[in-house]
Structure formats: structure tokens, C-alpha cells
Amino acid sequence: xxxxxxxxxxLVRRRGQExxxxxxPMKGHSHVYWYRQLPEEGLKFMVYLQKENIIxxxxxxxERFSAEFPKEGPSILRIxxxxxxxxxxxxxxxxxxxxxxxxxxxxxxxRLTVT
Amino acid sequence: AQTVTQSQPEMSVQEAETVTxxxxxxxxxxxxxxxxxxxxxxxxxxxVIRQEAYKQQNATENRFSVNFQKAAKSFSLKISDSxxxxxxxxxxxxxxxxxxxxxxxxxxxxGTKLNVKP
Numbered sequence: 001x002x003x004x005x006x007x008x009x010x011l012v013r014r015r016g017q018e019x020x021x022x023x024x025p026m027k028g029h030s031h032v033y034w035y036r037q038l039p040e041e042g043l044k045f046m047v048y049l050q051k052e053n054i055i056x057x058x059x060x061x062x063e064r065f066s067a068e069f070p071k072e073g074p075s076i077l078r079i080x081x082x083x084x085x086x087x088x089x090x091x092x093x094x095x096x097x098x099x100x101x102x103x104x105x106x107x108x109x110x111r112l113t114v115t
Numbered sequence: 116a117q118t119v120t121q122s123q124p125e126m127s128v129q130e131a132e133t134v135t136x137x138x139x140x141x142x143x144x145x146x147x148x149x150x151x152x153x154x155x156x157x158x159x160x161x162x163v164i165r166q167e168a169y170k171q172q173n174a175t176e177n178r179f180s181v182n183f184q185k186a187a188k189s190f191s192l193k194i195s196d197s198x199x200x201x202x203x204x205x206x207x208x209x210x211x212x213x214x215x216x217x218x219x220x221x222x223x224x225x226g227t228k229l230n231v232k233p
Contacts, residue, residue: 031219042206042225056220089158097219103150104208104221106160 002027005074006092006107013114019079019086021110025094031055032075033104034067037089049075050097082114117142119209121224128197129232135182136192136227138207148210149183149190154226155203163205166190194229202231 005024013019025032031050035043045059049069060067064082069075079086089111093104118141128134140149151163166174166183173181178198182191194201207224 033221035223043223045220045222048220091160093160093221095219095221103162103165103210104160105162106152109158111158 004092004094004105004107006090006110008110009108011110011112013082013112015083015114016081019082019112019114021077021079021090021092021112022074023077023092023094023107024074025092026096026105029094029096029105031095031097032069033093033095034075034077035091035093037091037109039088043091046077079112082112084114087112087114117144117147117209117211117220117222119207119222119224121205121207121227123227124225125228125230127230127232128194130197130199132197133193133195134197134229136194136205136207136229138190138192138224140188140190140207140209140222142188142209142211144211146212148212149181150208150210150221151179151181151190151192152206152208152223153201153203154206155200160206164192197231199231199233202229204228 007022033048034046047060047067048056064080066078089109091109093106096102120139147168149166153161153163164176164179178195180193204226206226209222211220
């Protein structure tokens with residue numbers, strides 16, 4: 001029973017390039033959350049999705065960032081034209097909806113470094 | 116939106132001693148869930164313990180227990196017999212279950228870094 005799978009584990013991009021972060025939720029989970037963690041800081045909510053639908057993107061920067069969770073395949077967090085300030089750890093989590101005491105199950109994160 | 120506050124950025128405890136990490140939250144909801152997560156240097160987020168707001172009994176998981184004070188909106192984590200492996204960042208989290216725009220959203224505190232001294 002695989003947990004939340006994120007890849008890549010580490011991603012290095014030059015300024016101006018695109019970064020694509022992938023997340024496959026736990027089996028049976030249809031809701032995905034993305035969080036960003038800067039060094040020595042807490043988790044900042046970015047976006048909450050279910051398949052083919054963005055439920056809440058209030059934490060997403062208005063430009064360059066987008067997320068999707070298609071009917072088939074993993075959820076993708078896409079950062080266009082990356083800048084140094086985008087360097088952070090990006091965590092994906094999934095949860096079982098309908099079971100209200102279900103916690104978030106986290107992936108191991110993707111550490112993005114922008115050079 | 117709900118806010119979760121962890122007022123202790125860093126704490127230290129001697130091995131085998133007991134330490135308590137504080138967490139307070141702000142909400143107008145009557146039903147919700149609270150969680151503590153641990154993030155060791157590996158960065159993996161690990162669930163430590165959970166508490167349902169409608170339950171008065173404090174949750175316990177082995178050496179980990181909570182002191183849940185609903186009226187005070189306080190949810191502290193007590194670690195007994197601290198071990199070196201307990202050294203990590205600890206995050207308090209609130210889950211809204213009210214069927215509103217907050218439904219199923221999780222709110223995290225800023226974290227407390229726990230050092231365990233041998």
C-alpha cells in the first residue's frame with residue numbers, strides 16, 4: 001500500500017526555466033493538497049484539488065504557478081519562469097474525504113533549487 | 116480563516132525528561148480535528164497524534180499525549196521519556212470539517228524545533 005509519491009526528490013532549475021512537480025496520492029484518496037516550505041519555516045498552503053477540479057487555490061501566487069489533478073495520472077504543480085525565491089521544499093499531501101478524522105498523508109517532498 | 120499559533124520557535128529537553136509543546140488556535144467552529152506532526156531532518160512529515168474536538172478525553176499514543184482545552188483553544192503536546200529520535204520540528208494542525216469554504220482545509224502552525232540533549 002504505497003503512500004503519497006512525489007517526484008522528483010530534488011530538482012535543479014536555472015532562472016527562467018519551468019519546474020514540474022508530480023504527486024500521486026495514496027490509493028483511494030481523491031483529494032490532494034500542495035504546501036510550500038521555505039528553510040526553517042512552516043508549511044504554507046498553496047492549493048487544494050480533487051480530480052479535475054481546483055477546490056481552493058487561495059495560497060497560490062497569481063502568476064507563474066498552476067496546479068492540476070487530471071482524471072488520470074498524478075497531480076502536477078507547475079512553476080513557469082522560476083526565480084531564486086521559488087527555491088523551497090514542496091510537499092504534496094492527500095486525504096480521505098468522508099472520514100473526517102483522516103489526517104493528511106504527506107509525500108517526501110520535492111526540493112527545488114533555482115540557480 | 117482559522118489560525119494556528121505555536122509560540123515556541125525552539126525548545127530543548129534532556130533525554131528521558133518530559134517536554135510540552137504549546138499550540139493555540141483561533142476558530143468559531145464547534146467541531147474540528149487537531150493533529151500534531153513531526154518533521155525530522157529527513158523532512159518526512161509524520162503524524163504523531165490526533166484529537167477530535169467533540170471528545171473530552173485527551174488522546175494518547177505511547178509516550179505522546181495531548182492536553183486539549185477546548186474553551187481555551189489550546190492543544191499542547193507532551194512528550195514523556197524523551198529520546199534522541201524525538202528531535203525534530205513539530206507542527207500543530209487544525210482541520211476544518213464545517214461544510215463551508217473551509218471544508219477539509221488543514222491549517223498549520225509555524226512549528227517548534229525540539230532539541231534533545233543526551
